[in-house]
Amino acid sequence: xxxxxxxxxxxxFPGTVEAxxxxxxxxxxxxxxxxxxxxxxxxxxxxxxxxxxxxxxxGHANRTSISVCAEADGxxxxxADDGEPFDPTLAPAKRINGPTDDFDIGGYGTGLMxxxxxxxxxxxxxxxxxxxxxx
Amino acid sequence: xxxxxxxxxxxxxITHVVLDGRFDIQGAQxxxxxxDELAKSSKAxxxxxxxxxxxxxxxxxxxxxxxxxLIRRGGEMAVCGADENVEKVLRTTGFNEVAGIYxxxxxxxxTLRERLAAFSGxxx
Numbered sequence: 001x002x003x004x005x006x007x008x009x010x011x012x013f014p015g016t017v018e019a020x021x022x023x024x025x026x027x028x029x030x031x032x033x034x035x036x037x038x039x040x041x042x043x044x045x046x047x048x049x050x051x052x053x054x055x056x057x058x059g060h061a062n063r064t065s066i067s068v069c070a071e072a073d074g075x076x077x078x079x080a081d082d083g084e085p086f087d088p089t090l091a092p093a094k095r096i097n098g099p100t101d102d103f104d105i106g107g108y109g110t111g112l113m114x115x116x117x118x119x120x121x122x123x124x125x126x127x128x129x130x131x132x133x134x135x
Numbered sequence: 136x137x138x139x140x141x142x143x144x145x146x147x148x149i150t151h152v153v154l155d156g157r158f159d160i161q162g163a164q165x166x167x168x169x170x171d172e173l174a175k176s177s178k179a180x181x182x183x184x185x186x187x188x189x190x191x192x193x194x195x196x197x198x199x200x201x202x203x204x205l206i207r208r209g210g211e212m213a214v215c216g217a218d219e220n221v222e223k224v225l226r227t228t229g230f231n232e233v234a235g236i237y238x239x240x241x242x243x244x245x246t247l248r249e250r251l252a253a254f255s256g257x258x259x
Contacts, residue, residue: 017160020160021159021160021161024157024159024160024161039220042189042220043220045159045189045191046189046190046191046192046224049159049160049191049192049193050191050192053160053192053193094228095227095228095229096228096229096230096232096233097229097232098232099232099233100232100233101203101206101207101233103199103203103229103233104199105196105199105200105203106192106195106196106199108192108195108227108228109192111227111228112191112192112224112227112228115223115227116223116227
């Protein structure tokens, strides 16, 4: 019996916060075409929002590219941006530990991406950050 | 509109906020300023997430900022009704360490009333 073909969708987005919102809408729109389940769609969008905001707000990226590949045994997403070099696999996962009124209101993205993806791998190639996430 | 937000003043202590939609970048931007006003004026806030299908970075920031503002004013915050994925996001960040997570509005409101009464020395 032959393996079902993989399905891939790729799209470029400008490096703006508005485009991050467009990217989320795009992934949501591709979900049924790619056969993504609700849980996978949630996890992918969660990671993409974090990556997009990091690339735009901290990395000052001008352009980004998202590729989603759905296969029988899972989904692979590559997020590429031309921002400053940043390897999220090396960033510590932050969490509020214990009751306090002195906590950060942001910076939890790395921990969330680790929790919601099966694996993350990073490389810097041809001036682009390239992060591959498996779900 | 990405996110619908209804504010129900349940009584003089608890403000019940019902969200309906996606708490993504656009959704968070739509409700941010109203959350900020409520956090600065309410005694206790129960945020009902039963109809929230997605929560990510900026939505968490909105909830975290409200919780921080309320706690520093001596107030309380809780969320209720979150589905499995939304609750997983909240627990992964440790949000549950600063605001309670409850299955429904009634249990959240009851606990917050008891806590407010304990702080003020009154019977709930």
